[in-house]
Amino acid sequence: IINSATKIKFPHALHLNLDKCREIGLVLSRCKMLQELCLNGNRGCLGEEMLVALFLAEGPYNFPLKSLDLGNNQFGTRELTTILPFLKSWEALNSLSVEGNCINNRGAQLLAEVLDTVRIRRLSLNRNQISKEGLSCILSSQNARYLTSLMISDNEDIGSAEIDEIARFLSRATTSLKLLEVGSHRQCFRIVWFEKLCQSLQNNTTMSKMSIVGSLHGPIEIFISNEQRKNMEKYMADLMKSFGITCCCENGSKIDDIINSATKIKFPHALHLNLDKCREIGLVLSRCKMLQELCLNGNRGCLGEEMLVALFLAEGPYNFPLKSLDLGNNQFGTRELTTILPFLKSWEALNSLSVEGNCINNRGAQLLAEVLDTVRIRRLSLNRNQISKEGLSCILSSQNARYLTSLMISDNEDIGSAEIDEIARFLSRATTSLKLLEVGSHRQCFRIVWFEKLCQSLQNNTTMSKMSIVGSLHGPIEIFISNEQRKNMEKYMADLMKSFGITCCCENGSKIDDIINSATK
16 A cells, blocks of 8 residues: 555644654655655644654655645754755656745755756745745746746745846746746735736746735736737736726726826725835825726724825825725824825815714814815715714805715714704705705614704705615615605605604694694504
Protein backbone atom coordinates (compact mmCIF):
# COMPACT_ATOMS: atom_id res chain seq x y z
CA ILE A 1 0.00 0.00 0.00
CA ILE A 2 2.75 2.44 0.95
CA ASN A 3 4.92 1.47 -2.03
CA SER A 4 2.15 2.23 -4.52
CA ALA A 5 0.69 5.31 -2.79
CA THR A 6 0.58 8.34 -5.12
CA LYS A 7 -0.89 10.84 -2.65
CA ILE A 8 -0.39 11.31 1.10
CA LYS A 9 -2.31 14.05 2.87
CA PHE A 10 -1.98 14.58 6.61
CA PRO A 11 -4.88 16.29 8.38
CA HIS A 12 -5.08 20.07 8.54
CA ALA A 13 -4.23 21.50 11.98
CA LEU A 14 -2.12 18.43 12.72
CA HIS A 15 -0.26 18.74 16.04
CA LEU A 16 3.14 17.34 15.10
CA ASN A 17 5.94 16.51 17.50
CA LEU A 18 9.35 14.95 16.93
CA ASP A 19 8.12 11.37 17.37
CA LYS A 20 5.29 11.90 14.88
CA CYS A 21 7.72 13.42 12.38
CA ARG A 22 10.02 10.39 12.66
CA GLU A 23 7.01 8.12 12.06
CA ILE A 24 5.95 10.11 9.00
CA GLY A 25 9.56 10.14 7.75
CA LEU A 26 9.61 6.33 8.03
CA VAL A 27 6.43 6.07 5.97
CA LEU A 28 7.80 8.45 3.31
CA SER A 29 11.06 6.52 3.05
CA ARG A 30 9.11 3.43 1.95
CA CYS A 31 7.16 5.20 -0.80
CA LYS A 32 8.05 4.46 -4.41
CA MET A 33 5.25 6.13 -6.43
CA LEU A 34 4.42 9.19 -4.32
CA GLN A 35 3.47 12.25 -6.43
CA GLU A 36 1.61 14.46 -3.95
CA LEU A 37 2.44 15.24 -0.32
CA CYS A 38 0.44 17.61 1.87
CA LEU A 39 1.62 18.61 5.35
CA ASN A 40 -0.33 21.86 5.68
CA GLY A 41 -1.31 23.53 8.92
CA ASN A 42 0.69 22.18 11.84
CA ARG A 43 -0.52 23.82 15.07
CA GLY A 44 2.99 24.58 16.24
CA CYS A 45 6.22 25.55 14.52
CA LEU A 46 7.57 22.85 12.21
CA GLY A 47 11.15 23.29 13.44
CA GLU A 48 14.51 22.30 12.00
CA GLU A 49 14.82 19.04 13.98
CA MET A 50 11.32 17.98 12.94
CA LEU A 51 12.03 18.69 9.27
CA VAL A 52 15.22 16.65 9.50
CA ALA A 53 13.17 13.77 10.92
CA LEU A 54 10.61 14.15 8.12
CA PHE A 55 12.97 14.35 5.16
CA LEU A 56 16.14 12.60 6.31
CA ALA A 57 14.66 9.50 7.92
CA GLU A 58 16.27 6.95 5.63
CA GLY A 59 18.34 9.08 3.29
CA PRO A 60 17.20 10.63 -0.03
CA TYR A 61 13.75 9.67 -1.23
CA ASN A 62 13.35 8.25 -4.70
CA PHE A 63 9.69 8.87 -5.48
CA PRO A 64 8.67 11.21 -8.36
CA LEU A 65 7.09 13.98 -6.25
CA LYS A 66 5.09 16.51 -8.28
CA SER A 67 3.27 18.50 -5.58
CA LEU A 68 4.46 19.52 -2.10
CA ASP A 69 2.36 21.56 0.36
CA LEU A 70 4.18 22.77 3.49
CA GLY A 71 1.92 25.77 4.08
CA ASN A 72 0.99 27.25 7.46
CA ASN A 73 3.73 25.55 9.47
CA GLN A 74 5.38 28.68 10.94
CA PHE A 75 8.88 27.85 9.71
CA GLY A 76 11.42 30.30 8.34
CA THR A 77 14.66 30.56 6.39
CA ARG A 78 16.70 28.33 8.70
CA GLU A 79 14.20 25.47 8.32
CA LEU A 80 13.99 26.03 4.57
CA THR A 81 17.77 25.58 4.36
CA THR A 82 17.34 22.09 5.88
CA ILE A 83 15.08 20.82 3.09
CA LEU A 84 16.75 22.72 0.22
CA PRO A 85 18.63 19.62 -1.10
CA PHE A 86 15.35 17.70 -1.26
CA LEU A 87 13.53 20.48 -3.09
CA LYS A 88 16.33 20.63 -5.65
CA SER A 89 16.40 16.84 -6.09
CA TRP A 90 12.75 16.45 -7.12
CA GLU A 91 13.05 17.25 -10.84
CA ALA A 92 9.38 16.41 -11.45
CA LEU A 93 8.17 18.92 -8.81
CA ASN A 94 5.74 21.34 -10.45
CA SER A 95 3.72 22.65 -7.48
CA LEU A 96 5.20 24.05 -4.26
CA SER A 97 3.32 25.81 -1.46
CA VAL A 98 5.09 27.38 1.51
CA GLU A 99 2.37 29.96 2.23
CA GLY A 100 1.61 31.11 5.75
CA ASN A 101 5.16 30.70 7.08
CA CYS A 102 7.91 33.10 8.18
CA ILE A 103 10.05 33.12 5.02
CA ASN A 104 11.96 36.39 4.47
CA ASN A 105 14.06 37.69 1.56
CA ARG A 106 16.90 35.27 2.36
CA GLY A 107 14.39 32.43 2.17
CA ALA A 108 13.16 33.79 -1.16
CA GLN A 109 16.76 33.63 -2.44
CA LEU A 110 16.85 29.92 -1.47
CA LEU A 111 13.61 29.33 -3.34
CA ALA A 112 15.12 31.11 -6.35
CA GLU A 113 17.95 28.51 -6.21
CA VAL A 114 15.27 25.78 -6.41
CA LEU A 115 13.75 27.56 -9.42
CA ASP A 116 17.20 27.59 -11.05
CA THR A 117 17.20 23.77 -11.11
CA VAL A 118 13.52 22.72 -11.08
CA ARG A 119 10.77 23.85 -13.46
CA ILE A 120 8.08 24.61 -10.89
CA ARG A 121 4.79 25.65 -12.48
CA ARG A 122 2.76 26.65 -9.39
CA LEU A 123 4.41 28.57 -6.53
CA SER A 124 2.46 29.85 -3.50
CA LEU A 125 4.26 32.31 -1.20
CA ASN A 126 1.22 34.07 0.30
CA ARG A 127 1.44 35.34 3.89
CA ASN A 128 5.22 35.39 4.39
CA GLN A 129 7.73 38.24 4.93
CA ILE A 130 9.03 38.73 1.38
CA SER A 131 9.59 42.22 -0.05
CA LYS A 132 10.98 43.63 -3.32
CA GLU A 133 14.49 42.13 -2.89
CA GLY A 134 13.21 38.57 -2.43
CA LEU A 135 10.57 38.96 -5.14
CA SER A 136 13.23 40.14 -7.59
CA CYS A 137 15.35 37.00 -6.90
CA ILE A 138 12.40 34.72 -7.61
CA LEU A 139 11.24 36.51 -10.78
CA SER A 140 14.77 36.67 -12.21
CA SER A 141 15.56 32.99 -11.53
CA GLN A 142 16.44 30.76 -14.48
CA ASN A 143 13.13 28.87 -14.63
CA ALA A 144 10.78 31.66 -13.49
CA ARG A 145 9.55 31.88 -17.07
CA TYR A 146 7.94 28.44 -16.67
CA LEU A 147 5.76 29.59 -13.74
CA THR A 148 2.07 29.43 -14.66
CA SER A 149 0.69 30.36 -11.19
CA LEU A 150 2.32 32.73 -8.70
CA MET A 151 0.66 33.66 -5.39
CA ILE A 152 2.50 36.39 -3.48
CA SER A 153 -0.21 38.27 -1.58
CA ASP A 154 0.02 39.39 2.05
CA ASN A 155 3.80 39.55 2.32
CA GLU A 156 5.62 42.71 3.45
CA ASP A 157 3.62 45.86 2.72
CA ILE A 158 3.63 46.28 -1.04
CA GLY A 159 4.89 49.43 -2.75
CA SER A 160 5.65 50.87 -6.19
CA ALA A 161 9.00 49.01 -6.35
CA GLU A 162 7.29 45.62 -5.94
CA ILE A 163 4.61 46.50 -8.49
CA ASP A 164 7.24 47.65 -11.01
CA GLU A 165 9.06 44.32 -10.52
CA ILE A 166 5.88 42.33 -11.19
CA ALA A 167 4.89 44.53 -14.15
CA ARG A 168 8.30 43.98 -15.78
CA PHE A 169 7.91 40.23 -15.32
CA LEU A 170 4.40 40.23 -16.77
CA SER A 171 5.46 42.20 -19.84
CA ARG A 172 8.22 39.74 -20.79
CA ALA A 173 7.56 37.85 -23.99
CA THR A 174 8.90 34.60 -22.47
CA THR A 175 6.63 34.45 -19.41
CA SER A 176 4.15 31.56 -19.13
CA LEU A 177 2.19 33.04 -16.21
CA LYS A 178 -1.56 32.48 -16.33
CA LEU A 179 -2.54 33.23 -12.72
CA LEU A 180 -1.18 35.96 -10.43
CA GLU A 181 -2.33 36.75 -6.89
CA VAL A 182 -0.94 39.96 -5.42
CA GLY A 183 -1.73 42.63 -2.82
CA SER A 184 -2.14 42.79 0.95
CA HIS A 185 -5.15 42.85 3.27
CA ARG A 186 -3.17 45.18 5.57
CA GLN A 187 -3.11 48.09 3.12
CA CYS A 188 -5.01 49.62 0.25
CA PHE A 189 -4.01 48.45 -3.22
CA ARG A 190 -3.50 51.76 -5.02
CA ILE A 191 -5.22 52.44 -8.28
CA VAL A 192 -1.95 53.49 -9.97
CA TRP A 193 -0.52 50.02 -9.21
CA PHE A 194 -3.62 48.49 -10.74
CA GLU A 195 -3.05 50.58 -13.87
CA LYS A 196 0.59 49.42 -14.16
CA LEU A 197 -0.36 45.75 -13.92
CA CYS A 198 -3.14 46.12 -16.49
CA GLN A 199 -0.87 48.02 -18.87
CA SER A 200 1.81 45.32 -18.58
CA LEU A 201 -0.77 42.76 -19.74
CA GLN A 202 -1.23 44.41 -23.14
CA ASN A 203 1.77 42.52 -24.55
CA ASN A 204 1.19 39.42 -22.43
CA THR A 205 -0.36 36.53 -24.36
CA THR A 206 -0.62 33.94 -21.57
CA MET A 207 -2.24 35.57 -18.53
CA SER A 208 -5.85 34.47 -18.03
CA LYS A 209 -6.54 35.49 -14.41
CA MET A 210 -5.18 38.05 -11.94
CA SER A 211 -6.43 38.22 -8.35
CA ILE A 212 -5.82 41.40 -6.33
CA VAL A 213 -6.44 41.49 -2.57
CA GLY A 214 -6.56 44.66 -0.51
CA SER A 215 -8.64 46.66 -2.99
CA LEU A 216 -11.34 49.02 -1.75
CA HIS A 217 -13.95 46.43 -2.66
CA GLY A 218 -12.23 43.27 -1.45
CA PRO A 219 -10.56 40.73 -3.77
CA ILE A 220 -10.66 41.55 -7.48
CA GLU A 221 -10.89 38.60 -9.86
CA ILE A 222 -9.64 39.65 -13.30
CA PHE A 223 -10.17 37.25 -16.19
CA ILE A 224 -8.39 38.12 -19.42
CA SER A 225 -9.19 36.75 -22.88
CA ASN A 226 -7.58 37.44 -26.25
CA GLU A 227 -10.58 39.59 -27.14
CA GLN A 228 -10.00 41.76 -24.09
CA ARG A 229 -6.32 42.14 -24.94
CA LYS A 230 -7.29 43.81 -28.22
CA ASN A 231 -8.89 46.61 -26.27
CA MET A 232 -7.15 46.57 -22.90
CA GLU A 233 -8.04 50.16 -22.05
CA LYS A 234 -11.75 49.44 -22.54
CA TYR A 235 -11.33 46.37 -20.35
CA MET A 236 -9.63 48.50 -17.69
CA ALA A 237 -12.70 50.75 -17.70
CA ASP A 238 -14.91 47.76 -16.95
CA LEU A 239 -12.51 46.59 -14.24
CA MET A 240 -12.84 49.90 -12.40
CA LYS A 241 -16.17 48.54 -11.16
CA SER A 242 -14.33 45.66 -9.52
CA PHE A 243 -12.21 48.25 -7.76
CA GLY A 244 -15.17 49.40 -5.72
CA ILE A 245 -15.64 52.33 -8.09
CA THR A 246 -18.57 52.51 -10.48
CA CYS A 247 -17.53 54.86 -13.28
CA CYS A 248 -20.42 55.76 -15.55
CA CYS A 249 -18.96 57.30 -18.69
CA GLU A 250 -19.53 56.85 -22.41
CA ASN A 251 -15.97 56.40 -23.64
CA GLY A 252 -12.45 56.34 -22.32
CA SER A 253 -9.28 55.18 -24.06
CA LYS A 254 -7.07 55.64 -20.99
CA ILE A 255 -7.54 55.39 -17.22
CA ASP A 256 -7.19 59.18 -16.97
CA ASP A 257 -9.97 59.59 -19.51
CA ILE A 258 -12.14 57.12 -17.60
CA ILE A 259 -11.70 59.00 -14.33
CA ASN A 260 -11.93 62.42 -15.99
CA SER A 261 -15.23 61.57 -17.68
CA ALA A 262 -16.79 59.61 -14.79
CA THR A 263 -20.15 61.09 -13.82
CA LYS A 264 -20.93 58.72 -10.95
CA ILE A 265 -18.68 57.11 -8.33
CA LYS A 266 -20.29 54.79 -5.81
CA PHE A 267 -18.24 53.06 -3.15
CA PRO A 268 -19.70 49.89 -1.64
CA HIS A 269 -22.08 49.95 1.30
CA ALA A 270 -20.43 48.88 4.58
CA LEU A 271 -17.03 49.91 3.28
CA HIS A 272 -14.32 49.58 5.95
CA LEU A 273 -12.34 52.76 5.35
CA ASN A 274 -9.02 53.64 6.90
CA LEU A 275 -6.72 56.63 6.37
CA ASP A 276 -4.79 54.98 3.50
CA LYS A 277 -8.00 54.13 1.65
CA CYS A 278 -9.30 57.68 2.14
CA ARG A 279 -6.09 59.08 0.63
CA GLU A 280 -6.50 56.72 -2.32
CA ILE A 281 -10.12 57.78 -2.86
CA GLY A 282 -9.07 61.43 -2.52
CA LEU A 283 -6.48 60.88 -5.25
CA VAL A 284 -9.15 59.42 -7.53
CA LEU A 285 -11.54 62.29 -6.81
CA SER A 286 -8.84 64.89 -7.49
CA ARG A 287 -8.58 63.55 -11.05
CA CYS A 288 -12.31 63.74 -11.77
CA LYS A 289 -13.59 66.47 -14.07
CA MET A 290 -17.21 65.52 -14.78
CA LEU A 291 -18.31 63.92 -11.51
CA GLN A 292 -21.96 64.56 -10.67
CA GLU A 293 -22.78 61.86 -8.11
CA LEU A 294 -20.64 60.59 -5.21
CA CYS A 295 -21.81 57.95 -2.73
CA LEU A 296 -19.78 57.11 0.38
CA ASN A 297 -22.55 55.63 2.48
CA GLY A 298 -22.10 53.19 5.34
CA ASN A 299 -18.50 53.07 6.53
CA ARG A 300 -18.16 50.42 9.26
CA GLY A 301 -16.21 52.75 11.56
CA CYS A 302 -16.31 56.46 12.25
CA LEU A 303 -15.38 58.58 9.25
CA GLY A 304 -13.21 60.91 11.33
CA GLU A 305 -11.83 64.39 10.72
CA GLU A 306 -8.43 63.19 9.46
CA MET A 307 -10.08 60.76 7.03
CA LEU A 308 -12.42 63.45 5.68
CA VAL A 309 -9.43 65.76 5.16
CA ALA A 310 -7.74 62.95 3.18
CA LEU A 311 -10.92 62.45 1.13
CA PHE A 312 -11.66 66.04 0.28
CA LEU A 313 -8.30 67.81 0.44
CA ALA A 314 -6.12 65.32 -1.44
CA GLU A 315 -5.04 67.67 -4.21
CA GLY A 316 -6.73 70.93 -3.30
CA PRO A 317 -10.31 72.01 -4.17
CA TYR A 318 -12.17 69.78 -6.61
CA ASN A 319 -13.60 71.30 -9.76
CA PHE A 320 -16.26 68.81 -10.81
CA PRO A 321 -19.96 69.83 -10.97
CA LEU A 322 -21.22 67.60 -8.14
CA LYS A 323 -25.02 67.30 -7.97
CA SER A 324 -25.52 64.50 -5.45
CA LEU A 325 -23.49 63.64 -2.32
CA ASP A 326 -24.31 60.77 0.04
CA LEU A 327 -22.28 60.66 3.28
CA GLY A 328 -24.90 58.75 5.25
CA ASN A 329 -24.22 56.26 8.06
CA ASN A 330 -20.60 57.25 8.68
CA GLN A 331 -20.89 58.09 12.41
CA PHE A 332 -19.43 61.61 12.08
CA GLY A 333 -20.58 64.73 13.90
CA THR A 334 -20.36 68.52 13.91
CA ARG A 335 -16.56 68.67 14.08
CA GLU A 336 -16.21 66.53 10.96
CA LEU A 337 -18.98 68.48 9.21
CA THR A 338 -16.99 71.67 9.80
CA THR A 339 -14.07 70.10 7.88
CA ILE A 340 -16.05 69.63 4.66
CA LEU A 341 -18.19 72.78 4.96
CA PRO A 342 -16.13 74.75 2.37
CA PHE A 343 -16.64 71.94 -0.14
CA LEU A 344 -20.39 71.76 0.45
CA LYS A 345 -20.63 75.52 -0.07
CA SER A 346 -18.47 75.45 -3.21
CA TRP A 347 -20.58 72.93 -5.15
CA GLU A 348 -23.17 75.33 -6.55
CA ALA A 349 -24.81 72.56 -8.61
CA LEU A 350 -25.40 70.36 -5.52
CA ASN A 351 -29.10 69.49 -5.32
CA SER A 352 -29.09 66.32 -3.20
CA LEU A 353 -27.33 65.90 0.14
CA SER A 354 -27.65 62.98 2.55
CA VAL A 355 -25.99 62.98 5.98
CA GLU A 356 -28.48 60.59 7.57
CA GLY A 357 -27.41 58.11 10.23
CA ASN A 358 -24.65 60.28 11.71
CA CYS A 359 -24.18 62.21 14.99
CA ILE A 360 -25.11 65.71 13.81
CA ASN A 361 -26.56 67.96 16.54
CA ASN A 362 -28.12 71.45 16.48
CA ARG A 363 -24.73 73.07 15.88
CA GLY A 364 -24.26 70.79 12.88
CA ALA A 365 -27.74 71.76 11.68
CA GLN A 366 -26.68 75.42 11.84
CA LEU A 367 -23.71 74.58 9.60
CA LEU A 368 -26.05 72.86 7.13
CA ALA A 369 -28.23 75.99 7.21
CA GLU A 370 -25.14 77.95 6.10
CA VAL A 371 -24.85 75.59 3.14
CA LEU A 372 -28.55 76.18 2.34
CA ASP A 373 -27.86 79.93 2.43
CA THR A 374 -25.49 79.56 -0.54
CA VAL A 375 -26.59 76.38 -2.39
CA ARG A 376 -30.07 75.55 -3.66
CA ILE A 377 -30.32 71.97 -2.39
CA ARG A 378 -33.53 70.21 -3.44
CA ARG A 379 -33.26 66.95 -1.49
CA LEU A 380 -31.96 66.95 2.11
CA SER A 381 -31.87 63.81 4.25
CA LEU A 382 -31.17 64.29 7.99
CA ASN A 383 -32.85 61.13 9.34
CA ARG A 384 -31.33 59.45 12.40
CA ASN A 385 -29.24 62.31 13.81
CA GLN A 386 -29.50 64.40 17.01
CA ILE A 387 -31.33 67.50 15.75
CA SER A 388 -34.15 69.14 17.76
CA LYS A 389 -36.31 72.28 17.36
CA GLU A 390 -33.40 74.75 17.45
CA GLY A 391 -31.48 73.05 14.63
CA LEU A 392 -34.66 72.40 12.63
CA SER A 393 -35.59 76.09 12.88
CA CYS A 394 -32.18 77.10 11.46
CA ILE A 395 -32.58 74.80 8.47
CA LEU A 396 -36.21 75.79 7.69
CA SER A 397 -35.45 79.51 8.00
CA SER A 398 -32.34 79.40 5.78
CA GLN A 399 -32.30 81.50 2.65
CA ASN A 400 -32.79 78.64 0.15
CA ALA A 401 -35.02 76.37 2.29
CA ARG A 402 -37.91 77.36 0.04
CA TYR A 403 -36.28 75.42 -2.81
CA LEU A 404 -36.33 72.12 -0.87
CA THR A 405 -38.56 69.57 -2.56
CA SER A 406 -37.73 66.61 -0.25
CA LEU A 407 -36.94 66.84 3.45
CA MET A 408 -36.31 63.75 5.60
CA ILE A 409 -35.99 64.55 9.32
CA SER A 410 -37.35 61.44 11.08
CA ASP A 411 -35.71 59.74 14.09
CA ASN A 412 -33.84 62.75 15.43
CA GLU A 413 -34.23 64.00 19.01
CA ASP A 414 -37.66 63.14 20.47
CA ILE A 415 -40.19 65.30 18.64
CA GLY A 416 -42.61 67.67 20.43
CA SER A 417 -45.20 70.36 19.77
CA ALA A 418 -42.47 72.97 19.18
CA GLU A 419 -40.94 70.93 16.34
CA ILE A 420 -44.36 70.25 14.81
CA ASP A 421 -45.29 73.95 14.96
CA GLU A 422 -42.00 74.78 13.19
CA ILE A 423 -42.71 72.27 10.41
CA ALA A 424 -46.36 73.35 10.10
CA ARG A 425 -45.35 77.00 9.67
CA PHE A 426 -42.89 75.98 6.97
CA LEU A 427 -45.50 73.87 5.15
CA SER A 428 -48.08 76.68 5.19
CA ARG A 429 -45.75 79.19 3.50
CA ALA A 430 -46.85 80.16 0.01
CA THR A 431 -43.22 80.07 -1.19
CA THR A 432 -42.37 76.49 -0.17
CA SER A 433 -41.58 73.95 -2.91
CA LEU A 434 -41.73 70.90 -0.64
CA LYS A 435 -43.26 67.79 -2.19
CA LEU A 436 -42.03 65.07 0.18
CA LEU A 437 -41.72 65.26 3.96
CA GLU A 438 -40.62 62.45 6.28
CA VAL A 439 -41.10 63.17 9.97
CA GLY A 440 -41.59 61.40 13.31
CA SER A 441 -39.63 58.99 15.48
CA HIS A 442 -39.70 55.23 16.05
CA ARG A 443 -38.82 55.92 19.70
CA GLN A 444 -42.15 57.64 20.50
CA CYS A 445 -45.79 57.77 19.45
CA PHE A 446 -46.67 60.45 16.91
CA ARG A 447 -49.54 62.31 18.59
CA ILE A 448 -52.82 62.81 16.75
CA VAL A 449 -52.87 66.57 17.46
CA TRP A 450 -49.52 66.87 15.66
CA PHE A 451 -51.01 64.96 12.75
CA GLU A 452 -53.92 67.43 12.66
CA LYS A 453 -51.57 70.43 12.63
CA LEU A 454 -49.57 69.06 9.71
CA CYS A 455 -52.73 68.21 7.73
CA GLN A 456 -54.24 71.65 8.38
CA SER A 457 -51.04 73.34 7.23
CA LEU A 458 -51.42 71.51 3.92
CA GLN A 459 -54.73 73.19 3.05
CA ASN A 460 -52.90 76.21 1.63
CA ASN A 461 -49.99 74.18 0.33
CA THR A 462 -50.10 73.60 -3.43
CA THR A 463 -46.90 71.57 -3.86
CA MET A 464 -46.89 68.74 -1.28
CA SER A 465 -47.64 65.34 -2.83
CA LYS A 466 -46.44 62.93 -0.11
CA MET A 467 -45.90 63.02 3.64
CA SER A 468 -44.43 60.05 5.50
CA ILE A 469 -44.96 59.82 9.27
CA VAL A 470 -43.06 57.27 11.36
CA GLY A 471 -43.93 56.41 14.96
CA SER A 472 -47.71 56.26 14.48
CA LEU A 473 -49.82 53.66 16.31
CA HIS A 474 -50.23 51.77 13.09
CA GLY A 475 -46.66 51.98 11.77
CA PRO A 476 -45.45 54.40 9.08
CA ILE A 477 -48.19 56.46 7.42
CA GLU A 478 -47.79 57.24 3.74
CA ILE A 479 -49.91 60.28 2.89
CA PHE A 480 -50.42 61.08 -0.80
CA ILE A 481 -52.10 64.42 -1.47
CA SER A 482 -53.76 65.44 -4.74
CA ASN A 483 -55.52 68.66 -5.71
CA GLU A 484 -58.87 66.86 -5.34
CA GLN A 485 -58.05 65.97 -1.74
CA ARG A 486 -57.05 69.55 -0.98
CA LYS A 487 -60.60 70.71 -1.84
CA ASN A 488 -61.95 68.58 0.99
CA MET A 489 -59.05 68.28 3.39
CA GLU A 490 -61.28 67.52 6.38
CA LYS A 491 -62.84 64.54 4.56
CA TYR A 492 -59.35 63.37 3.59
CA MET A 493 -58.24 63.69 7.22
CA ALA A 494 -61.17 61.48 8.25
CA ASP A 495 -59.97 58.80 5.85
CA LEU A 496 -56.42 59.16 7.11
CA MET A 497 -57.59 58.51 10.66
CA LYS A 498 -57.81 54.86 9.66
CA SER A 499 -54.14 54.87 8.79
CA PHE A 500 -53.56 56.19 12.28
CA GLY A 501 -54.85 52.99 13.86
CA ILE A 502 -58.25 54.61 14.59
CA THR A 503 -61.42 53.52 12.81
CA CYS A 504 -64.06 56.30 12.96
CA CYS A 505 -67.56 55.11 12.12
CA CYS A 506 -69.75 58.19 11.62
CA GLU A 507 -72.06 59.52 8.93
CA ASN A 508 -70.62 62.99 8.45
CA GLY A 509 -67.94 65.20 9.87
CA SER A 510 -66.76 68.56 8.66
CA LYS A 511 -64.06 68.90 11.31
CA ILE A 512 -61.73 66.52 13.12
CA ASP A 513 -63.48 67.32 16.43
CA ASP A 514 -66.86 66.36 14.94
CA ILE A 515 -65.38 63.13 13.59
CA ILE A 516 -64.05 62.16 16.99
CA ASN A 517 -67.15 63.38 18.87
CA SER A 518 -69.54 61.34 16.74
CA ALA A 519 -67.38 58.24 16.46
CA THR A 520 -69.28 55.15 17.66
CA LYS A 521 -66.45 52.68 17.18
